[in-house]
Amino acid sequence: MNIVNRILELKTVWCSRRIAFWTMKHDFHQRRVNRIAGAEERASKNEAESDRLYQLSQKMADAIPMGQPILIGHHSEKSDRRYREKISVAMKRSVEADHKAAYYSEKAAGIKNNGAIFSDDPEAIVKLEEKLNSLKEMQEFMKAANKCIRKNNKNAFLNLKFGNDRMWDELIQPKFGGQGFAQFTLTNNSANIRRIEKRVLALKNQGQTVAVDMVIKGVRILENREANRLQLFFDGRPVQEVIAKLKQHGFRWCRSEGAWQRHISNNAIYWGRIIAGTVET
Structure with missing residues (x-):
């Protein structure tokens, strides 16, 4: 086979793989x-x-x-x-x-x-930012409400966006050692704000980096972001010892994709490389 035919063959294989990738059912x-x-x-x-x-x-x-x-x-x-x-x-x-x-x-x-927001949802960033804005708005309201309660200023409380008579009556009742929204409520809400901020940033950064797509000892490791899965493609069925390691580290066989996969994470990529490196060629 001459070099021209070889190049054409490699190009055909590459194109077929790209077509297969883009036609995966990842809606x-x-x-x-x-x-x-x-x-x-x-x-x-x-x-x-x-x-x-x-x-x-x-x-x-x-x-x-x-x-x-x-x-x-x-x-x-x-x-x-x-x-x-x-x-x-x-x-x-x-x-x-x-x-x-x-x-x-x-x-x-x-x-x-299930109201959870999954990373493979095409609208994940939009939904997370909407949730983030709601949490921030609630955080500001709780702080302002507690300030009104400390000053016993009901009128100012009722002028707040979420303030009403019923809520005022509930918040002025001593609970958890004091009136108003408990400190742990603000602390937990603040922690959720930071967590979602980090998640939004991670998703945005992910879109700016090149997805992992490598081959180690004949095993293709693909960071399939459309499906939010790290996928390992083996040439045939892995030996039982490798299968045991895959399952141990969260990989599961997906027949429709012909791959062992788990949700994308740095840990998934790390173990994908380690397991691929143990395959005997």
């Missing part, structure tokens, strides 16, 4: 919808399985005359015991399936009601 909202649908489907299947097994156990139990004991020493004793054991197993599996149905129903509801 944040669609993934959320898929997770909800998947949980609801599992809940439905387990609920149906629970009903089927319950009906089966009831049908089997109906074949035994009411109050009929096991006839000890009778030639039917062993088969009767096995039959009753099958009824017990069917009922047990019905209960287990019912518990699974409840688990997945709660999981679907949890995803729907």
Whole structure:
């Protein structure tokens, strides 16, 4: 193969990889919808399985005359015991399936009601900044409210944005050793402000840096920011020792991506490099 053909071949491989990368299903909202649908489907299947097994156990139990004991020493004793054991197993599996149905129903509801802001949300920075502004506004209000309460100035309190008669009556009641918003409330809110500020800064800085995309001992390490995952692509299935290390450090197999992955972090990148370095070539 001459050099020109080799260059064309490498270019084709590179292009195909880029196309595969950009066509990955990383739409944040669609993934959320898929997770909800998947949980609801599992809940439905387990609920149906629970009903089927319950009906089966009831049908089997109906074949035994009411109050009929096991006839000890009778030639039917062993088969009767096995039959009753099958009824017990069917009922047990019905209960287990019912518990699974409840688990997945709660999981679907949890995803729907989860108000957390995820870093792979395309609107994460906007949402975080909105939350940050709300926290700062609340911090200023609590400080101003406590000042009004110390001066016993109800009119000034009512002129504050969130001030009202009911809140005033509640805040002037001695609680936690004093009136007004407790000091720990302001401290916790201030800590949340600093935490979100750092997170916004980190996300903005992340957009200005080049994503990790390297190969160590044949293992590709990709910082897939669209999915907010650090992905490790192996040439075939890793040996069991490597799989154990991957799981130990939070990596999980994603069949749709063909990669071992976890949420992006400095720790994830560190262990991704360490694990890739242990692969025998």
